[in-house]
Amino acid sequence: xxxxxxxxxxxxxxxxxxxxxxxxxxxxxxxxxxxxxxxxxxxxxxxxxxxxxxxxxxxxxxxxxxxxxxxxxxxxxxxxxxxxxxxxxxxxxxxxxxxxxxxxxxxxxxxxxxxxxxxxxxxxxxxxxxxxxxxxxxxxxxxxxxxxxxxxxxxxxxxxxxxxxxxxxxxxxxxxxxxxxxxxxxxxxxxxxxxxxxxxxxxxxxxxxxxxxxxxxxxxxxxxxxxxxxxxxxxxxxxxxxxxxxxxxxxxxxxxxxxxxxxxxxxxxxxxxxxxxxxxxxxxxxxxxxxxxxxxxxxxxxxxxxxxxxxxxxxxxxxxxxxxxxxxxxxxxxxxxxxxxxxxxxxxxxxxxxxxxxxxxxxxxxxxxxx
Amino acid sequence: xxxxxxxxxxxxxxxxxxxxxxxxxxxxxxxxxxxxxxxxxxxxxxxxxxxxxxxxxxxxxxxxxxxxxxxxxxxxxxxxxxxxxxxxxxxxxxxxxx
Numbered sequence: 001x002x003x004x005x006x007x008x009x010x011x012x013x014x015x016x017x018x019x020x021x022x023x024x025x026x027x028x029x030x031x032x033x034x035x036x037x038x039x040x041x042x043x044x045x046x047x048x049x050x051x052x053x054x055x056x057x058x059x060x061x062x063x064x065x066x067x068x069x070x071x072x073x074x075x076x077x078x079x080x081x082x083x084x085x086x087x088x089x090x091x092x093x094x095x096x097x098x099x100x101x102x103x104x105x106x107x108x109x110x111x112x113x114x115x116x117x118x119x120x121x122x123x124x125x126x127x128x129x130x131x132x133x134x135x136x137x138x139x140x141x142x143x144x145x146x147x148x149x150x151x152x153x154x155x156x157x158x159x160x161x162x163x164x165x166x167x168x169x170x171x172x173x174x175x176x177x178x179x180x181x182x183x184x185x186x187x188x189x190x191x192x193x194x195x196x197x198x199x200x201x202x203x204x205x206x207x208x209x210x211x212x213x214x215x216x217x218x219x220x221x222x223x224x225x226x227x228x229x230x231x232x233x234x235x236x237x238x239x240x241x242x243x244x245x246x247x248x249x250x251x252x253x254x255x256x257x258x259x260x261x262x263x264x265x266x267x268x269x270x271x272x273x274x275x276x277x278x279x280x281x282x283x284x285x286x287x288x289x290x291x292x293x294x295x296x297x298x299x300x301x302x303x304x305x306x307x308x309x310x311x312x313x314x315x316x317x318x319x320x321x322x323x324x325x326x327x328x329x330x331x332x333x334x335x336x337x338x339x340x341x342x343x344x345x346x347x348x349x350x351x352x353x354x355x356x357x358x359x360x361x362x363x364x365x366x367x368x369x370x371x
Numbered sequence: 372x373x374x375x376x377x378x379x380x381x382x383x384x385x386x387x388x389x390x391x392x393x394x395x396x397x398x399x400x401x402x403x404x405x406x407x408x409x410x411x412x413x414x415x416x417x418x419x420x421x422x423x424x425x426x427x428x429x430x431x432x433x434x435x436x437x438x439x440x441x442x443x444x445x446x447x448x449x450x451x452x453x454x455x456x457x458x459x460x461x462x463x464x465x466x467x468x469x
Contacts, residue, residue: 035380059430059464060380060418076384076414080422102423 002371004326005070006334006355007051008342009038009364014053016071017355023332023346026355032074033065040107040321040364043070047115048368052134054105054120062104064120066134077134081105081122084141090124091153100124100144107321109164113171121161125152125178127190140190143176148195148212155179155215155234162320163219167226175229175244180215183231185244196244200233217260218320222269230272230299232262232320237274239299250299255286261323265348266331270298273325273333273349275318283338284315292335294349308352309343316341321364328369336362373404374459378431381419381462385412390459399454401433402445419462430465 006017006026013031032038033055044050051067053074062081065074087100103123111117120128120137126144128137143161152159160179167173172189175196182197195211205213215234222228231238231247235258238247251257256276265271272295278286285291290309293302316339326332333349336342340359345352375391382388395407409416420427425445427433432441436450436458452458 057380059378059428060384061421061428062417063384063414079417082423 002328002369004328004332005043005048005368005370006324006342006344007041007043007071007364007366007368008336008356008359008362009041009053009321010336010340010360010362011037012360014038014041014055014071015356015359017342019355021328023326023328023344023355028356029071031360032071033063036060036063037104038363039105040366041071042108042110042366043368044110044115044118045112046110048370050110050115050133052108052110052118054108056104062102064105064108064134078130078136081120081126081128081137082139083126083144084139087144089150090159091151093154097150100126103158106160106162107164109166112166112168119164119166119174121164121176123158123160124154125159125161125181127161127164127176129190140186142186142191143184143193146184146193146195148181151212152178152181153213163216165219165221165229167221168223169226173226173243175219175221177216177219177231179217180234181212182214183216183219183229183244196240197247198245199240199247199249200231200238201236201249202234204234218262220262220264220272222264225269228269228298230262230264232259232274234258234280237262237299250295252295252300252302254293254302259318260320261318261335263323263325263333265333266325266327268296268331268348271296271348272298273323274302275323275335277317283317288313288315290314290316290337292333292345292349292352305345305349305352307350308345314339319363322362324365324367326367326369332367334365334367336365338362372456373399373407373453374456375404375408376459376461377415378462378464380464381415384414384418387412398446399449400446401427401440401443401449401460404449404453404460405445432463432465434461434463435459 002021008015015030039054041053049070053065055063089097092098107121109119116133163177165175184193227243292305316337323335338361341357373393
């Protein structure tokens with residue numbers, strides 16, 4: 001029988017939650033790496049027992065952990081992320097030039113075809129990869145060396161490369177997103193990149209339609225339609241059907257189109273999910289009601305999903321890497337909050353329940369569907 | 372032997388209990404001791420000194436013999452009591468933040 005394993009990164013450790021395919025009773029393991037910030041934990045689709053975790057701390061810097069038994073045991077691997085050459089400068093908050101400096105790993109994206117290959121998105125924004133299971137890391141420097149690099153700037157959370165999407169039909173094509181530079185695409189396995197931000201409009205930059213400078217919070221795709229991407233930008237929910245060459249807004253009837261997460265139903269490529277957040281300074285749900293919004297039409301028309309979610313006095317946030325979907329027959333949706341709850345729906349969002357509710361602030365949620 | 376006391380999180384990472392005992396050749400300095408520590412416990416690389424700059428992390432301090440040695444040159448000789456193993460070099464995490 002199929003099982004689900006949820007990998008949760010929090011401000012003070014990692015947690016692994018497991019359940020059978022019914023997803024009603026959950027076993028909680030953790031905290032792993034107690035006391036450390038765990039920005040992300042993700043498993044290899046090739047070998048689900050191979051997990052990678054980003055462990056960091058303001059005191060002790062960055063550690064990368066690897067598990068080969070589904071999170072039962074872990075071992076540190078290499079943690080040296082050295083930019084190629086002289087890394088140059090990007091814009092600082094005050095508009096001055098600031099040297100590129102490694103701070104932490106935000107996101108780890110295992111290869112779709114090789115368990116030993118994994119990509120790392122880091123702050124200050126750059127893309128690294130390892131082809132030896134994390135034993136060494138090398139920068140794919142064509143991204144950072146894109147001519148627009150000096151114009152990239154940090155968002156409030158830092159200048160982070162937080163999203164890495166691999167095209168399942170074309171291993172040479174990847175998409176990444178950076179706050180606050182925008183989205184980029186490679187068609188040659190990471191050697192060269194182009195910004196794919198046409199159609200985005202951001203009032204907080206001098207030219208609202210500039211090629212870079214947009215604070216993209218998250219992008220998502222369905223494996224069957226890799227040319228269609230969905231984006232939660234700082235404000236605005238966006239969609240492209242030409243692999244990012246042009247975007248259009250699909251916020252439609254959302255009560256607010258600010259937010260961080262966005263994800264796609266595992267079996268319905270036009271069914272997407274967001275969690276609207278009140279505003280860029282009020283990082284909590286509108287009216288104190290925690291509502292996931294679902295569109296079954298690829299955007300524009302949205303419905304509020306509230307059953308099982310707190311509908312009063314709820315003022316948590318849902319951070320950009322904290323939503324995931326499983327691929328069981330009835331698609332499961334998961335998200336974690338800064339209040340330490342992880343909510344799950346075993347019926348594609350119709351109803352929800354907390355599968356754990358008193359963790360440290362949740363930074364990331366991933367789920368593995370296990371046979 | 373050089374004695375080093377690590378903060379709890381680094382002892383956990385390195386899978387050690389109590390003090391670490393290191394055989395350090397040549398001059399006994401912050402650099403030579405941390406080099407020896409990282410050679411023996413590679414998982415500690417980058418956790419005490421930044422990997423790129425080799426500078427001590429901002430929220431860590433080096434204490435020994437009731438003195439804060441954090442701002443000494445990394446190539447300055449450590450106190451004789453550290454060099455002869457009478458006193459440990461303490462790696463201290465700042466009391467800061469949640």
